Amino acid sequence: MTDARLIDGNAFSARLRDTIATHVQTLRDEHHVVPGLAVVLVGEDPASQVYVRTKHKRTVETGMKSFEHKLPADTPEREVLTLIEGLNDDPEVHGILVQLPLPGHIDSQKVIEAIDPAKDVDGFHPVNVGRLSAGLDAMVPCTPLGSLMLLKDVLGKLDGLDAVVVGRSNIVGKPMAQLLIKESCTVTVAHSRTRDLPDVVRRADIVVAAVGRPEMIRGDWLKPGCTVIDVGINRIEAADGTKKLVGDVNFAEAVKVAGAITPVPGGVGPMTIACLLRNTLVACARQHRLPVPPV
Numbered sequence: 205m206t207d208a209r210l211i212d213g214n215a216f217s218a219r220l221r222d223t224i225a226t227h228v229q230t231l232r233d234e235h236h237v238v239p240g241l242a243v244v245l246v247g248e249d250p251a252s253q254v255y256v257r258t259k260h261k262r263t264v265e266t267g268m269k270s271f272e273h274k275l276p277a278d279t280p281e282r283e284v285l286t287l288i289e290g291l292n293d294d295p296e297v298h299g300i301l302v303q304l305p306l307p308g309h310i311d312s313q314k315v316i317e318a319i320d321p322a323k324d325v326d327g328f329h330p331v332n333v334g335r336l337s338a339g340l341d342a343m344v345p346c347t348p349l350g351s352l353m354l355l356k357d358v359l360g361k362l363d364g365l366d367a368v369v370v371g372r373s374n375i376v377g378k379p380m381a382q383l384l385i386k387e388s389c390t391v392t393v394a395h396s397r398t399r400d401l402p403d404v405v406r407r408a409d410i411v412v413a414a415v416g417r418p419e420m421i422r423g424d425w426l427k428p429g430c431t432v433i434d435v436g437i438n439r440i441e442a443a444d445g446t447k448k449l450v451g452d453v454n455f456a457e458a459v460k461v462a463g464a465i466t467p468v469p470g471g472v473g474p475m476t477i478a479c480l481l482r483n484t485l486v487a488c489a490r491q492h493r494l495p496v497p498p499v
């Protein structure tokens with residue numbers, strides 16, 4: 205059997221960012237409006253610092269305004285909430301994102317709920333969670349949205365397909381399941397208590413792995429020809445002592461069985477930031493009561 209097709213998230217996200225940049229230019233030229241994204245980082249988590257830096261770079265490249273707020277790790281919760289109140293009221297800011305995880309003394313849910321749902325480009329506010337689950341227009345979390353775009357690019361229509369989402373987090377697993385239900389898939393959400401997980405995964409035409417456990421999903425758990433979306437980003441030590449990035453799927457085994465698969469890195473990860481820009485563009489258009497660009 206030939207190896208699975210590699211789903212190239214770097215190439216897809218670069219095309220998406222180009223399309224977004226074109227729409228940003230149109231908004232600027234025709235309506236004198238420039239989308240603005242505010243990113244709040246609390247603390248010095250090294251991975252978060254890299255992601256926030258990349259978000260700033262991509263935001264500016266796309267022609268949008270970027271507002272970075274970097275706060276020390278011991279910033280009181282009240283100060284973060286006050287900052288968000290200010291961003292909610294700032295007409296130049298159309299999207300607000302608080303980089304997660306937050307330091308332990310800050311209640312993440314309280315912070316998320318302080319964001320104006322119209323500016324919640326992460327789609328984590330309960331209003332957006334509820335709207336997505338009701339099948340209404342909503343801000344959709346970036347990683348599941350990017351995963352869905354890749355799936356549609358590979359498979360076209362998804363209706364009637366069996367999808368298994370492994371992981372039930374609020375950020376990925378649950379919204380991913382909602383998006384797949386909307387596409388008329390038959391969706392199973394599996395998690396740490398699921399019985400006979402390999403058998404459950406083996407039924408799937410689409411496997412979305414979002415458990416946060418390095419290489420947990422093995423090649424012999426997969427239905428031959430299925431499509432695998434690996435959301436996991438795990439830093440592990442390789443046999444030679446160097447650090448490497450792996451997903452939640454054992455790639456070397458899975459590539460021999462699946463029909464198509466996202467690599468890690470270079471699969472879903474780059475889609476997360478491209479979809480953040482997409483959500484900021486959409487939020488801006490809605491706030492100015494302009495037609496929402498088709499992205």
Ligand SMILES: Nc1nc2c(c(=O)[nH]1)N[C@@H](CN(C=O)c1ccc(C(=O)N[C@@H](CCC(=O)O)C(=O)O)cc1)CN2
Nearest residue numbers: 255302303304305326346469470471472473474476477
């Ligand atoms: N408020 C949020 N916090 C976090 C989110 C989020 O969507 N909203 N997601 C993750 C981190 N994240 C964006 O914030 C993110 C993760 C990974 C990538 C990415 O491009 N990954 C690369 C590998 C990069 C590396 O070497 O580490 C890839 O997979 O190719 C982008 C964004 C948690 N926090």
